[in-house]
Amino acid sequence: MTLERLQVEIDGVVARVWLNRPEQRNAFDGRMVTELRQALFDLGSRDDVRVIVLGGRGKAFCAGADLAWMQALAGFSREENLAEAQSLADLFFTVYNSPKPVVARVHGAALGGGAGLVAACDIAVAALGTQFGFTEVRLGLLPAVISPYVLGKIGESAARELILTGERFEAVRAQEIGLVRAAVPEGDLDGAVDGRVRELQIGGPRALAEAKALIREVSWRRVEDVQRYTVERIADVRAGEEGREGMRAFLEKRKPRWVP
Numbered sequence: 001m002t003l004e005r006l007q008v009e010i011d012g013v014v015a016r017v018w019l020n021r022p023e024q025r026n027a028f029d030g031r032m033v034t035e036l037r038q039a040l041f042d043l044g045s046r047d048d049v050r051v052i053v054l055g056g057r058g059k060a061f062c063a064g065a066d067l068a069w070m071q072a073l074a075g076f077s078r079e080e081n082l083a084e085a086q087s088l089a090d091l092f093f094t095v096y097n098s099p100k101p102v103v104a105r106v107h108g109a110a111l112g113g114g115a116g117l118v119a120a121c122d123i124a125v126a127a128l129g130t131q132f133g134f135t136e137v138r139l140g141l142l143p144a145v146i147s148p149y150v151l152g153k154i155g156e157s158a159a160r161e162l163i164l165t166g167e168r169f170e171a172v173r174a175q176e177i178g179l180v181r182a183a184v185p186e187g188d189l190d191g192a193v194d195g196r197v198r199e200l201q202i203g204g205p206r207a208l209a210e211a212k213a214l215i216r217e218v219s220w221r222r223v224e225d226v227q228r229y230t231v232e233r234i235a236d237v238r239a240g241e242e243g244r245e246g247m248r249a250f251l252e253k254r255k256p257r258w259v260p
């Protein structure tokens with residue numbers, strides 16, 4: 001697929017995916033949704049890629065859904081409207097469910113679906129001064145398909161306040177509520193992201209994919225309901241090639257072979 005709305009750079013084991021529609025502050029339309037979904041899916045299945053970084057070109061990370069696109073959707077048939085909403089939901093799930101860790105590099109603004117993308121990533125690092133907001137209700141809309149990821153990251157209390165007011169808030173607040181993990185001066189943003197990327201290369205690639213699935217499965221479930229699953233996962237993973245290598249390396253006082 002020719003990329004019109006994205007740039008993808010592969011740098012060793014790190015894939016950097018840039019939203020690249022800067023004049024519209026990387027607001028996503030149907031084309032960007034399709035490209036991003038496809039790119040993340042493809043990168044997720046590549047053995048040579050171990051970490052994905054998602055960022056935005058220009059002044060902002062992402063201004064959310066393209067409101068001209070949303071307006072056009074309002075005039076579609078219900079089936080077409082549903083299909084577009086489904087493809088948007090699939091995009092967020094593809095980010096969340098990627099077998100690779102996804103780090104969000106956030107600057108400028110992350111609003112509406114842009115804040116939703118941040119929530120769907122595993123780890124987000126933001127520049128101080130970045131404007132966040134779940135602004136949908138102010139537009140008469142809903143943060144619907146992003147809500148599972150937003151609630152998962154910031155919890156019901158902050159979600160009730162921020163979704164209902166639609167107010168904009170700054171990176172420090174985003175860090176306090178857990179939407180991002182760090183808020184750093186803009187000049188330090190790439191260094192802070194690189195720091196996370198390095199840490200993510202110390203874990204076994206298969207173990208990281210399994211850990212993401214584990215977190216997803218166990219979140220919000222009763223211990224009794226997930227215990228059998230957790231027992232099976234550790235039994236399989238420690239008997240697997242990577243688990244054996246990791247334990248052997250520790251006992252032999254050397255690095256596992258996946259560590260750069």
Ligand code: COA
Nearest residue numbers: 023024025027063064065066067068109111112113135136
């Ligand atoms: N959909 C469509 N176009 C958008 C957009 C969106 N979500 N967000 C920004 N744009 C467009 C603007 O209309 C403007 O277009 P123009 O140059 O043709 O006038 C262009 O992007 C630049 O936006 P501007 O507001 O001038 O840039 P800024 O740097 O001053 O501010 C934002 C950037 C992101 C803070 C601001 O554009 C904004 O608040 N956008 C709305 C975000 C929002 O509420 N999204 C939720 C959608 S559900």
